[in-house]
Structures are given as C-alpha cells and as structure tokens.
Amino acid sequence: MSLNWKEINLILEELNLQGAQIQCAIQSAFDVIMLRLHRKGETKQILVSLSPGACRIHETFHAIPKSEKPLRFAQFLSSKIVNGWITEAVQLGDNRIVRLTVKRQDSVYKLYIRLWSNAANFIVTNEVGLVLDAMRRLPKRGEVTGGNYSPETPAHKQNELFESPLKKIDKQKREYEVRDLPGEGSFNKRTDEFYASQGGPLSLEALKEQARRQYEGNMGRISAALERLREKEASCSGAERFKNYGDLILSNFASINPNDKWLEIEDGNEIIRIELESRTTPARIAERYYDQYRKAKNGLFEIQREIAEGERELKEVSEKLERLLSETNPLMLAKLLKSLKPNQSGSRAGLSKKEKARPGLSFKRGDWLIIVGRDAAENDELLRRYVKGNDMWLHARDYRGSYVFIRQRAGKSVPLDVLLDAGNLAVFYSKGRNNGEGDLFYTLVKYLRRAKNGPKGLVIPTQEKNLHVIVEDKRLRALENCKV
Numbered sequence: 001m002s003l004n005w006k007e008i009n010l011i012l013e014e015l016n017l018q019g020a021q022i023q024c025a026i027q028s029a030f031d032v033i034m035l036r037l038h039r040k041g042e043t044k045q046i047l048v049s050l051s052p053g054a055c056r057i058h059e060t061f062h063a064i065p066k067s068e069k070p071l072r073f074a075q076f077l078s079s080k081i082v083n084g085w086i087t088e089a090v091q092l093g094d095n096r097i098v099r100l101t102v103k104r105q106d107s108v109y110k111l112y113i114r115l116w117s118n119a120a121n122f123i124v125t126n127e128v129g130l131v132l133d134a135m136r137r138l139p140k141r142g143e144v145t146g147g148n149y150s151p152e153t154p155a156h157k158q159n160e161l162f163e164s165p166l167k168k169i170d171k172q173k174r175e176y177e178v179r180d181l182p183g184e185g186s187f188n189k190r191t192d193e194f195y196a197s198q199g200g201p202l203s204l205e206a207l208k209e210q211a212r213r214q215y216e217g218n219m220g221r222i223s224a225a226l227e228r229l230r231e232k233e234a235s236c237s238g239a240e241r242f243k244n245y246g247d248l249i250l251s252n253f254a255s256i257n258p259n260d261k262w263l264e265i266e267d268g269n270e271i272i273r274i275e276l277e278s279r280t281t282p283a284r285i286a287e288r289y290y291d292q293y294r295k296a297k298n299g300l301f302e303i304q305r306e307i308a309e310g311e312r313e314l315k316e317v318s319e320k321l322e323r324l325l326s327e328t329n330p331l332m333l334a335k336l337l338k339s340l341k342p343n344q345s346g347s348r349a350g351l352s353k354k355e356k357a358r359p360g361l362s363f364k365r366g367d368w369l370i371i372v373g374r375d376a377a378e379n380d381e382l383l384r385r386y387v388k389g390n391d392m393w394l395h396a397r398d399y400r401g402s403y404v405f406i407r408q409r410a411g412k413s414v415p416l417d418v419l420l421d422a423g424n425l426a427v428f429y430s431k432g433r434n435n436g437e438g439d440l441f442y443t444l445v446k447y448l449r450r451a452k453n454g455p456k457g458l459v460i461p462t463q464e465k466n467l468h469v470i471v472e473d474k475r476l477r478a479l480e481n482c483k484v
Contacts, residue, residue, distance in 0.1 A: 002056060002115060003057070003058075003115060003191070004176040004178075005091060005094040005096050006176050007178050007191070008057065008096060010187050011057060011058050012091060014187060015044065015089070018086060019040075019085065020039035020086045021037065021084070021086075022083065022085075022086065023036045023082065026074060027074035028334070029067065029334060030135075031120075032049050032051070032331065033122065033135065034046065034048070037086070046059060046060070047192070048122060051120075052117050052118060052120070053117055054195055055115040056195060057113055058192055059189070060331075061189065061192055062192070062330070063329055063331075065332045067335070073122070073134075080104070080107075081109055081111070083104060085104070086101070086102055087101045088100070092151055096115045098113040099111070099152075108126070110125045110129075111123075112124075112149060112151065114151075121134055121136045122134065122135035125149050128150075131143060131144060131145060131148065131149050132145060133145055134149075181193075196329075207337060210337060211324040211333070212321070215320065215321040218317050223314065226314070230307065233304060242290070245274050246290045249263060249276075249285055249286040250283070262274065262276060263276055324337070359382060360382060361374065362484045363421070365417075365479070365482055368415075368418045370405070370407075370421060371386070371387070372425050372429055373403045373404075373405075373457075376456050376457040377456065379402070383457065387445050388408065390408040391406060391407055391444070392414055392443070392445070393461070394426045394467075395430075395442075396427055396432055396439075398439070399431040399438065401431055402430060404425050405422075405445070406422050420469065420475065422442075423440050424471055424475050424476055425476075425479065427440070428476060437471060439468050440468075441461050441464045441465075442466075442467055443464040443465065447461060447463045448461055449462060
C-alpha cells in the first residue's frame with residue numbers, strides 16, 4: 001500500500017530537507033525518480049515512486065540505476081532545479097501532496113509530489129502556479145506545460161475534489177496511523193527496506209515473481225520445441241539403412257527379376273527384406289534409396305544443429321533467470337526486467353533480429369529493407385526464421401540464384417524504385433548475371449509452397465507476377481553504399 005499522510009509527515013520530519021542543495025536527478029523508470037541532496041556535509045538519496053499501490057517519498061539506501069537512455073523529466077529537472085536550494089519541504093494538510101520550494105539563482109520553483117495511488121504525479125511550476133513540466137503529462141487535468149496547478153488555492157481544491165463527499169466519508173470511517181514497520185533505524189530506513197522486500201509492484205518479491213513468469217514460460221516453450229526436434233532426430237537416425245539398401249541392391253543386381261516385389265538377403269544372422277518396384281530397374285531403385293539417404297542425412301544434420309542451438313538458448317535463459325533472482329536491489333531488478341523483455345530473454349521464437357545475426361546481405365533504401373540469400377542454405381534460413389507472410393519474394397526465372405526479399409511496411413505498397421532495386425539484385429546474384437538482364441518471378445512470401453521432397457530452400461510460387469529487369473550498374477553501385 002502507499003504511504004498515508006501521517007507517515008509522509010514523519011518522513012519529512014526525519015529528512016529535514018530545508019537548506020539542502022539538489023545535486024542531481026536520476027530517473028530509473030517512467031514512474032521512479034531519485035533526487036540526490038547535500039546538506040551540512042551529508043548526502044541523501046530521496047526516492048519518489050509514483051507506482052500504483054506503492055506511491056511514496058523517502059530516503060533510499062539502495063543504488064539507483066540510470067535508465068538506458070536519458071528520460072525526459074530527469075533532463076528537465078537537471079536543466080531547472082539541479083544546483084538549486086530547498087527552502088521549504090511540507091505536506092499540504094493531510095492531502096498527501098508534498099511541496100518542495102526550490103530557489104535557484106533568481107528563480108523560484110515549486111515541486112508538487114502528489115502521492116495518490118490512482119492519480120500520482122510530480123509537477124513543477126513557477127511561483128504563480130504555471131506548469132513548467134510534469135512527470136506524467138495529463139492534459140485533461142491541465143498538468144502539462146502551460147497549464148495551471150496550485151492545489152493550495154480554494155478553486156483548485158474544488159477541482160481536485162479535495163473536499164468531495166466521498167473523501168469526507170472516508171475521513172470519518174478511517175483513522176490513519178503510522179505503521180510499525182519491521183526492522184531497525186529511522187522510519188525512512190524501515191520504509192525503504194519494507195518496500196524493497198514486500199511493498200507492492202516494485203518489491204523484490206513481486207519483481208522476482210514477474211521474472212519467473214516471463215522466463216519460465218520461455219524455458220517451457222524452448223523445452224517443448226527441443227522435445228519435438230528430438231522426436232524428428234529419432235525418425236531421421238535410420239539414414240544409414242537407406243544407403244545399405246542401395247548397396248545391397250547393386251551388389252545383388254543379377255538376382256533381381258523385373259517383377260520381383262521384394263529382395264531378401266541374408267546379412268550375417270539377419271534376413272533383410274528390401275521393397276522393390278515392378279518395371280523399375282534395380283539401378284533406379286538403388287538411386288532412390290540413395291536419395292532418401294542423402295535427404296535423411298541432411299535433415300538429421302539440420303535437426304541436430306537446431307537442437308544444439310535450442311540447448312544453448314535454454315542454458316542462456318536459465319542463467320539470466322538465475323541472475324535476476326539473485327539481484328538484491330529492487331530498482332536494479334526492475335530496470336533489468338524492462339530492458340530484457342520477454343521476447344528478448346533468449347527463446348529462439350522471440351530472439352530479436354539484432355541479437356541474432358541475420359544471414360545473407362541486407363540493403364537499406366530509405367525506410368525499406370532488402371534482404372538477399374546467397375545460397376540454398378541462406379535462402380532456407382531466411383524463409384524459416386526471418387521473413388513474414390506479407391514480405392515480398394523475388395527470384396530469377398529459368399536460372400538458379402538468390403532469393404531476394406523486401407521487408408513489408410505496414411500500410412505501404414512497395415515503390416517501383418525499390419522493386420527495381422530488388423530486381424537488379426535478384427538478377428545480379430543469379431546464374432544469369434552475365435546476360436545483363438533477365439525475367440523474374442515475384443509474389444508474397446505467404447504464397448510460396450515448399451516443394452515436397454525437394455532440396456533445401458526450394459519453393460513453388462503461386463499468384464506470382466513477372467518482371468523483366470535490365471541490370472543497371474549505377475543502381476548496383478548505389479545499393480553497395482546502402483549495405484547494412
């Protein structure tokens with residue numbers, strides 16, 4: 001729960017902020033900010049949290065992490081009040097609004113910290129109540145730059161519903177007291193430890209539970225994917241059997257009759273029965289078994305690679321979770337959870353494209369991304385993991401070569417110039433590049449169908465369109481400068 005008005009008064013009394021200089025302002029999250037104060041040889045860190053259910057102001061004894069990038073409100077405070085002096089620190093009656101008056105050179109600023117669970121805010125005004133900025137910009141309340149905020153005035157009290165009937169009833173029903181928080185030391189210190197360990201959404205307990213939900217869910221998905229891959233691995237593990245069949249057919253070529261359906265051969269103590277096809281030559285049957293062997297072997301290699309990758313990712317996620325659960329600073333843990341979002345916590349399905357090197361070549365033309373797979377393996381990898389259904393696919397017609405993809409942009413059609421860029425790349429990275437021109441297929445990725453029992457990466461397009469492209473050296477040179 002948030003601090004009540006009596007607890008806020010006790011905290012301000014212990015802090016004795018009048019006469020302190022503000023040395024810096026650090027914003028670790030959008031609803032958490034810390035003011036570092038210096039007074040009479042003593043430095044204090046004042047934490048302000050606007051988190052629902054845990055609104056509070058108190059001295060903190062934990063390290064305050066900086067955000068990955070500077071946040072707006074902290075930059076504003078640094079430009080306006082840092083190096084200023086606090087001339088007053090009071091709560092406005094029992095309304096849970098703390099007012100800090102700060103004098104910096106010839107300017108006076110009022111800092112209003114409203115600690116209401118469902119409407120908390122940190123507002124900075126000038127002397128007459130003109131809002132300079134707010135941690136949470138709320139236009140309907142006038143809590144934006146240029147608005148007016150002066151909760152001391154009767155008119156503003158009425159607007160804020162300070163004396164609403166519901167609040168009067170609440171005052172009659174509830175008598176607030178200072179909680180007897182566990183621990184030793186000042187009330188500020190005990191408050192800091194209470195909220196760090198068990199007080200609301202920014203407590204260690206709540207944050208660690210959030211980490212468990214996020215990471216254990218990813219670990220479960222990776223484990224399930226690994227289980228399916230291991231089942232596929234078992235089904236492909238008999239690849240050598242097909243090669244052995246081919247060898248046995250060729251070595252017993254003379255004993256096979258045209259209408260035989262089976263070849264029975266004694267191999268050691270075992271009788272091996274090999275299925276044959278009528279009116280098909282033994283050599284052709286053997287070649288088909290060799291093809292099955294090659295496909296099973298290639299598939300097994302790919303599956304084993306994916307299993308190794310999945311096991312590595314599972315280990316990474318487990319190590320990250322262990323690191324999070326060992327963190328003792330709730331503010332640092334909150335920062336880590338925000339920077340390591342669920343879809344970046346290591347699962348193969350959610351690993352960000354920046355973390356995982358994309359195969360092939362990439363070219364950036366304005367806001368459009370063109371991706372080129374240089375061989376069958378890269379074509380297949382791009383199709384499996386990096387492109388989506390509405391991305392565009394291009395390929396040289398009648399020649400082997402690269403798959404070229406244009407990344408979709410929401411609500412946008414591919415411009416002709418970008419299509420010609422991709423077409424030039426498709427011809428250039430094909431066997432027909434020496435012709436200087438060529439015909440292309442192009443369609444959306446969702447209209448591609450994998451060829452059954454075909455080689456890796458082979459697809460059959462549907463709803464395709466044709467495009468004839470003449471290779472332009474000038475365009476290719478420009479694309480070379482756009483490589484990312």
